[in-house]
Amino acid sequence: MQFQQLLYFVAVAETRHFTRAAERVHVSQPSLSQQIRALESELGAELFSRARGNIGLTEAGAALLPLARRILADADTARLEVQELAQLRRGRVRLGATPSLCTGLLPEVLRVFHDRHPGIRLLIEEGGSHDLVRQLARGALDLALIVLPLPPGSPALTTVELLQEDLVVVSAAAGKAPRRPVRIADLRDQPLVMFRHGYDLRELTVAACRAAGFEPGFTVEGGEMDAVLGFVRAGLGMAVVPSMVADRAGPGFRVTPLAGPGLRRTIALAHRSDVAPPRAARELQRVLLESRSL
Amino acid sequence: MQFQQLLYFVAVAETRHFTRAAERVHVSQPSLSQQIRALESELGAELFSRARGNIGLTEAGAALLPLARRILADADTARLEVQELAQLRRGRVRLGATPSLCTGLLPEVLRVFHDRHPGIRLLIEEGGSHDLVRQLARGALDLALIVLPLPPGSPALTTVELLQEDLVVVSAAAGKAPRRPVRIADLRDQPLVMFRHGYDLRELTVAACRAAGFEPGFTVEGGEMDAVLGFVRAGLGMAVVPSMVADRAGPGFRVTPLAGPGLRRTIALAHRSDVAPPRAARELQRVLLESRSL
DNA sequence: ATCCACGATAGGCGTAGCCTATGGAGATCA
DNA sequence: TGATCTCCATAGGCTACGCCTATCGTGGAT
Numbered sequence: 001m002q003f004q005q006l007l008y009f010v011a012v013a014e015t016r017h018f019t020r021a022a023e024r025v026h027v028s029q030p031s032l033s034q035q036i037r038a039l040e041s042e043l044g045a046e047l048f049s050r051a052r053g054n055i056g057l058t059e060a061g062a063a064l065l066p067l068a069r070r071i072l073a074d075a076d077t078a079r080l081e082v083q084e085l086a087q088l089r090r091g092r093v094r095l096g097a098t099p100s101l102c103t104g105l106l107p108e109v110l111r112v113f114h115d116r117h118p119g120i121r122l123l124i125e126e127g128g129s130h131d132l133v134r135q136l137a138r139g140a141l142d143l144a145l146i147v148l149p150l151p152p153g154s155p156a157l158t159t160v161e162l163l164q165e166d167l168v169v170v171s172a173a174a175g176k177a178p179r180r181p182v183r184i185a186d187l188r189d190q191p192l193v194m195f196r197h198g199y200d201l202r203e204l205t206v207a208a209c210r211a212a213g214f215e216p217g218f219t220v221e222g223g224e225m226d227a228v229l230g231f232v233r234a235g236l237g238m239a240v241v242p243s244m245v246a247d248r249a250g251p252g253f254r255v256t257p258l259a260g261p262g263l264r265r266t267i268a269l270a271h272r273s274d275v276a277p278p279r280a281a282r283e284l285q286r287v288l289l290e291s292r293s294l
Numbered sequence: 295m296q297f298q299q300l301l302y303f304v305a306v307a308e309t310r311h312f313t314r315a316a317e318r319v320h321v322s323q324p325s326l327s328q329q330i331r332a333l334e335s336e337l338g339a340e341l342f343s344r345a346r347g348n349i350g351l352t353e354a355g356a357a358l359l360p361l362a363r364r365i366l367a368d369a370d371t372a373r374l375e376v377q378e379l380a381q382l383r384r385g386r387v388r389l390g391a392t393p394s395l396c397t398g399l400l401p402e403v404l405r406v407f408h409d410r411h412p413g414i415r416l417l418i419e420e421g422g423s424h425d426l427v428r429q430l431a432r433g434a435l436d437l438a439l440i441v442l443p444l445p446p447g448s449p450a451l452t453t454v455e456l457l458q459e460d461l462v463v464v465s466a467a468a469g470k471a472p473r474r475p476v477r478i479a480d481l482r483d484q485p486l487v488m489f490r491h492g493y494d495l496r497e498l499t500v501a502a503c504r505a506a507g508f509e510p511g512f513t514v515e516g517g518e519m520d521a522v523l524g525f526v527r528a529g530l531g532m533a534v535v536p537s538m539v540a541d542r543a544g545p546g547f548r549v550t551p552l553a554g555p556g557l558r559r560t561i562a563l564a565h566r567s568d569v570a571p572p573r574a575a576r577e578l579q580r581v582l583l584e585s586r587s588l
Numbered sequence: 589a590t591c592c593a594c595g596a597t598a599g600g601c602g603t604a605g606c607c608t609a610t611g612g613a614g615a616t617c618a
Numbered sequence: 619t620g621a622t623c624t625c626c627a628t629a630g631g632c633t634a635c636g637c638c639t640a641t642c643g644t645g646g647a648t
Contacts, residue, residue: 045380051568060376067372078361086339274345
């Protein structure tokens with residue numbers, strides 16, 4: 001049984017005419033006749049009663065017709081569905097990102113992407129780089145924005161550097177924070193507000209303090225980015241955050257750059273190396289990389 | 295898109311393994327790979343993520359899978375249905391027969407047929423030969439038991455002689471009917487009970503009387519075979535009926551053969567010449583012809 | 589480092605499906 | 619009745635596709 005045989009069969013059943021059916025399906029009449037014969041022979045029953053000038057369905061033909069129609073319709077549906085997925089009219093992308101990027105970079109980029117491909121659902125997984133890497137490997141994410149370098153022992157991921165961001169110190173506008181760049185060492189004995197475990201920023205900041213020779217102390221600890229900023233504005237202490245976040249934090253903050261080499265972190269796009277990401281994920285990756293040059 | 299491509303696709307989706315899928319569908323692994331590629335290329339999307347040792351469906355593949363399954367299931371159903379029809383496990387025969395045959399020949403033959411093919415519905419149309427011929431031509435009947443010769447101007451029908459039956463005179467057992475064969479001419483001035491219009495027996499009997507030089511008169515006229523026999527038994531008159539019917543009529547009747555050439559009629563099976571009857575009808579025809587030799 | 593498992597690639601073969609040309613059998617009309 | 623027309627079936631040839639075997643390439647395991 002072949003699709004074109006069913007197609008020809010339906011055409012003959014509907015036109016009650018071999019020649020006209022052949023025209024309708026764009027094959028020569030003998031080819032159509034031959035295929036109908038082949039179908040009949042395979043099924044072991046005549047499908048049409050071939051009376052001169054009055055072609056009609058046999059019982060077997062009548063039984064086959066609705067099934068043939070449904071099979072052809074399903075095949076069309078299949079083509080359409082897959083095409084829509086391929087053409088980004090439908091689908092989804094599962095994107096992982098660190099909390100700071102979720103508030104900083106993503107909103108604008110996702111808006112652009114959504115405007116271009118309104119049919120694609122965007123599923124955002126907010127988490128630390130470490131968790132994101134694991135989820136990528138598991139196939140639970142298509143794409144993730146992570147902080148380089150990858151933790152040691154990571155599965156095979158392909159990464160593309162997206163941007164580097166400087167870390168800055170934010171404090172309450174009414175506070176006593178200096179305006180000139182500060183060194184990490186200057187943070188010794190300063191009240192600090194710190195993110196919950198899981199934020200790469202936490203590990204990075206703590207490591208920097210230790211490198212400068214002191215163990216930081218936290219007046220408040222835990223909470224997401226917004227909470228931390230709130231604590232800072234309330235005067236509970238300072239915090240080290242990406243400059244991008246600090247810039248958007250609004251009034252009530254004093255932003256102080258870090259002196260010397262400062263602190264930077266490299267944000268990269270990552271996906272599994274062994275599997276090409278879905279079409280929609282590749283497109284989102286493109287949009288993300290494109291956003292870099294804006 | 296081809297059926298075997300969908301079959302291979304489902305096999306790979308279910309085994310998550312090209313080599314094992316190839317074994318399952320009994321083709322070589324390269325052939326299967328090639329067909330999957332062809333399908334992917336036609337649909338314009340990858341269907342599988344080919345990670346080492348972990349073949350998985352892409353979104354497109356996931357969208358296709360249920361449709362592919364349904365298409366294949368429908369194809370199987372189609373094969374099965376048509377085969378059941380062809381193998382006489384299902385279906386119907388529309389058989390036309392004259393009233394006398396319905397009561398005489400048919401019950402036994404239909405019982406035999408039904409025992410052999412319990413899935414076939416038997417639709418019996420009782421009517422005069424003339425009507426039956428018209429219904430055959432219209433395609434409303436597959437097969438009919440008619441009286442030969444065909445009326446002039448009949449459409450193209452193929453007939454097979456089935457049997458010849460003698461006509462006899464039945465009368466009430468208590469009546470004065472002679473026991474020796476009678477001639478048609480002897481029926482002059484005898485009270486006759488006659489079938490309704492439409493019975494071929496009526497035309498035949500009346501024609502025979504006229505040929506013998508008289509116009510028959512009827513004491514009762516109309517009614518089906520059973521009614522006529524009832525009138526005869528009640529002593530209302532005699533009737534000319536097929537010997538087969540007379541034999542089964544039971545007690546209360548005297549059966550008198552007709553002398554000389556007598557009256558015979560030829561019963562034949564008829565079907566349209568331009569269309570082969572359905573499988574089930576051909577089978578019924580076979581059983582009918584077979585019954586002749588019993 | 590070597591081997592193994594597994595999917596991809598290459599090349600050859602047979603046939604299935606399509607084409608054009610033609611046959612043959614009912615309808616139709618002069 | 620015969621000529622023509624219509625329409626499906628048949629014949630023969632060509633191409634392309636699907637299948638095969640043999641081999642390669644590459645990750646993962648020993």
